[in-house]
Amino acid sequence: MNYIQHMIRVLKFQEDVYREIITNNKLSLWYTSINVSILGIIYGLSSIHFSRYILSHEISEDLSSQIKLMIVLIGVSLSFLIHGALSLFVWVFSRGFGGSTFFLPVYLALGIAYISLWPLAPALAAFQVKIGGTITHFYSLAAILYGVAVMFHAIKSASGLPFNRMLVVIAVVIIYIGCFMYLWAM
Numbered sequence: 108m109n110y111i112q113h114m115i116r117v118l119k120f121q122e123d124v125y126r127e128i129i130t131n132n133k134l135s136l137w138y139t140s141i142n143v144s145i146l147g148i149i150y151g152l153s154s155i156h157f158s159r160y161i162l163s164h165e166i167s168e169d170l171s172s173q174i175k176l177m178i179v180l181i182g183v184s185l186s187f188l189i190h191g192a193l194s195l196f197v198w199v200f201s202r203g204f205g206g207s208t209f210f211l212p213v214y215l216a217l218g219i220a221y222i223s224l225w226p227l228a229p230a231l232a233a234f235q236v237k238i239g240g241t242i243t244h245f246y247s248l249a250a251i252l253y254g255v256a257v258m259f260h261a262i263k264s265a266s267g268l269p270f271n272r273m274l275v276v277i278a279v280v281i282i283y284i285g286c287f288m289y290l291w292a293m
Contacts, residue, residue, distance in 0.1 A: 110138065114222050118257065125216045125264040139218025143190050144183050146221050146228055151182025153232035160236045190218055196283065197262055201276045206266030216265035223257035226250045255281075 108127075116124040129135045155175050194214040202208055227250040233239050234247070255277070263273045 110141070113138065113219075114142075117219055117222060117261070120257065120260045122260045122264040125212075125219060125261055128219060129212055129215050129265070135215040135219060139190075139215050139221075142221040143186050143218050146224055147183030147186030148179055149182075149225055150186060150228040150232055151179030153229040154178055154182060154235070156229075157232050157236045157238060160238055186221075190214075190221060193217060193280075193284075196280055197276070198266075200279050200283070201262060201266040201268055201273075204268060204272045204276050206268045206272075206276070212265040213262060216261040217258060220254075220258045220261035223254040224250070227254060 113124055113128055128138060155170070155178050158170070158178075191214070194210070194217050197217065198206075198210050198213040201213065207213070227247065230239070230243055230247040230250060233243055239247075259273060259277055262268075262276065263270070266273070266276075268276065
């Protein structure tokens with residue numbers, strides 16, 4: 108199977124695809140790198156596009172290619188940073204509820220599942236510059252729910268937890284991250 112076929116299976120909630128990819132020779136590292144990098148690129152390009160809403164029109168038109176490249180690279184590095192932090196949170200909580208003690212399968216499975224977050228990146232960039240109406244909110248909510256559902260199956264496959272415990276893990280992770288974001292925003 109190739110990348111496209113594997114990602115279609117990921118997006119269709121097929122849990123067995125993660126074990127198949129992770130046990131293949133370094134294929135999961137490539138898929139994780141590709142998916143997390145593309146999410147960062149989409150976010151960076153969206154940030155450049157929406158920069159005209161917070162900068163004066165003349166400044167946003169005059170952004171040099173070096174600044175645009177830097178914004179995209181910052182998006183990629185931010186994507187990897189968030190991926191690593193989310194993987195660590197998920198691993199700690201899934202391990203606490205009896206999941207696998209190995210970190211790398213959780214890290215790789217979440218990286219593979221990051222393809223489901225690609226549609227969310229432009230909406231996030233729009234929200235950061237305070238653009239967005241009702242349609243953007245519904246679009247973001249649908250993208251978040253779909254991303255969480257795909258990641259749920261990725262974590263479940265990597266941690267080996269049963270469905271009920273996985274629900275508790277996801278709830279605890281969402282509550283923890285929500286509280287952390289609330290405290291950070293204050």
